[in-house]
Amino acid sequence: MSTTQAQPRQDELPGSGGPFGWLRDLGPRGRRAFGGAFGGYALDSYDYFTLPLSMVAIGAYFGLDHGQTALLTTVTLVVSAVGGALAGILADRIGRVKALMITVITYAVFTVACGFAPTYETLMVCRALQGFGFGGEWAVGAILVAEYASAKERGRTLGAVQSAWAAGWALAVLVYTLVFHYVDQDTAWRVMFWTGALPALLVIYIRRHVSDAPEAAERRASGAGRGSFTAIFKKDLLRATFFATLLSTGVQGGYYTLATWVPTYLKTERGLTVVGTGGYLTFLISGAFLGYLTGGVLSDRLGRKRNIQLFAVLSALCILVYTHIPSGANTLLLVLGFPLGFCMSAIFSGFGSFLSELYPTAVRGTGQGFTYNSGRAVGAFLPTFVGYLSDSWGVGGALALGAVGYALAVVALFGLPETRGQELT
Template sequence: MRALTPVPLHLREVTVTSIPTSPPTTVESEVTGPFAWFRSMSPQGRRAFKGAFGGYALDSYDFLVLPMAMVAITAYFGLTTAQTGLLTTVTLLSSAVGGIVAGLLIDRIGRVKTLMVTVGTYAVFTVLCGFATSYPMLLGFRTLQGIGFGGEWAAGAILVAEYARPRYRGRVLAWVQSAWAVGWALAVIVGTTLTNNVDPDLAWRVLFWTGALPALLLVYVRRNVEDAPEVTERLARKEARPPLSSIFKGGMARRTICATLLSTGVMGGYYTFATWLPTYLKTERGLTVVGTGGYLFVLITGAFCGYVTAGQLVDRLGRRVTFVIFALLSAGLLISYVNIPQGSNSLLLILGFPLGFSASAIFSGFGSYLAELYPSTVRGTGQSFTYNVGRALGAIFPTAVGFSSAGVGGALIYGAVGYGLALVALLGLPETRGSELT
């Protein structure tokens, strides 16, 4: 029989340490396929993903029921164009306030509790909009709805980011972002159904009342979702929480300013698209397909595909490169749209897909990128502040178009300025792909 040769000590150590000793390592090495980003997450992480996805989809739904009901609301209260526009503007402006408050709560009471507070807030005030008996009352409820709307995204995004593996974080957060397209599609379906089957004076109220749907999500989150273990441990120690000003001190000041400008530019370009492009195409180009079911279907499908595709690029090419790619594509498509020939409805329908794809894909990088820019103690404050203040400032762009001497055609200028601002802001930000969240 062959004698056994003793194994040198250093080889024994290599042999022992090379054996996977924890379930996460084993799972990551075995999971493959297009949905490895989800399957590699722990059971707690998967439940967190479902809660955040549902929260953002319903956030989108509750925000977009207003555009779906706008025509009926305008007729019911006899509103001017400025008054109807103000309903959207106050929502976006109050979202900045809600975002800042929610950011502080995220770092003080936790991600899950803040997610529940924000979802409950936007749901309650969306429902109350349906009971409004006057324009001032509707405006007030919509303002308060914006506070919850502004805080939900950051709470859900951070919650999921802290569960996701670094190599998949971009894809995981891109799928959370894709929930916006799901909520958008749901709002269009429900809004169209009610408009076609219910008296207009009642239909818009019922549409707002369906904003109670998030209550079902709250039950799920309360029973099944919890913060990442390290966050739970930190909160249990009841350490002193850094103030809002801390994200403007030391090395974080530059990140906060540049990240806010990045959000402002992307939001400004997008809102210019969404607000003025349909008007321009109808009034200046005589295109009747804008706003039809077929056009919205193409646009929403493009948006969903853009979100999930960009998630792949965010992880493979990096956060900054992906922002650059889609900022340039979105600006290029804006130029293409403004120059569509008179009456070319078929061409507009075809371009709807790449428009929805690029204009939405650029948002996929925010969830992972902003989370990676800040340490755990101020992650909620930093991420929510930069995203929501950028959203509020971005709302100024379409307003500026309305006051511009260039008229509706000024959308091209302001849209280009928005995406250009985003590119400049990236110069002051680092690449964070593969970062561990600390």
């Protein structure tokens, strides 16, 4: 495996030191790419969370049980595996920026369409189509920035991109709090989906200001970058593909179980109002934002694998504690939301750099898109399983199963190499 990397132009020479040295080191074009990827991922998060935040209202409107509402999430995540894999191939064939714009437009259009759904079945179809764009955006954006970042600071750079998820989540909670406070519940959930048109504005910025990293563009132009599914299953990459998919399955199974069911848990079993739920989620999201940033730094210092191992164990412990807080101890629930959000987000910070470093430029989009989103699709069945069990176990009791996903992630790491400090080939 070669270790060549694009050299910066004279006007893009790295900055030096400081907490934001990694941002200066990206250079002008890299910073614009970072802005596009950060914005895309934040709005991807916003559009995703319109569903979990509105699930109680949607369930009441269509007369659904917990299993049926959870199925909306599972369908989104399963289809996102297909969308993510296809977006990865597109990124390798037509370029990172063009693929990024396609994914953003796709998830925006179908999020808005969800707001017009007359039936549960129509909503499921629209949500599934939203998954095509949702699945591809992160993988494409992460690769775009990874190919600008230095090997030394790639972990914290991609961790900063990951923090956009918390920013989008926070924006969704803010809008949810306002919309459900002032609009009747039967209409409010539709309004939430209609606000998903926001990403259309980002596409204008990406089209005008963002470009692929020079070396990646040159390789694609020379015919070297022709991603395909068969390439990532060949002998030299098969092991990485299998264990990276298993890793993604465990981490995302645990994460989406929490992301899907915590809002419902707070409203139905802890008896919180819309405003109260928003307040509790603020602590969870604040922890998530700092977790992404901290995890990125630790990924560069401890290594990709140790960072994931550490936060997998801590996330599992946090879930078990959070879901067994005695009734009436809502202040403790509030306080523990911060470390829960911190740990379950910090584990993701090394993903962008780790998966990018496992694959060469020619199939980086395909490999990262497939492993991350296939893991998301398989892990997506855990939230539905929790939904069906919640009818007999209660939402809190069933939520504890999210810890199983993190245990699977730890096992998967034994089959993957450490890639910290590795140049992109």
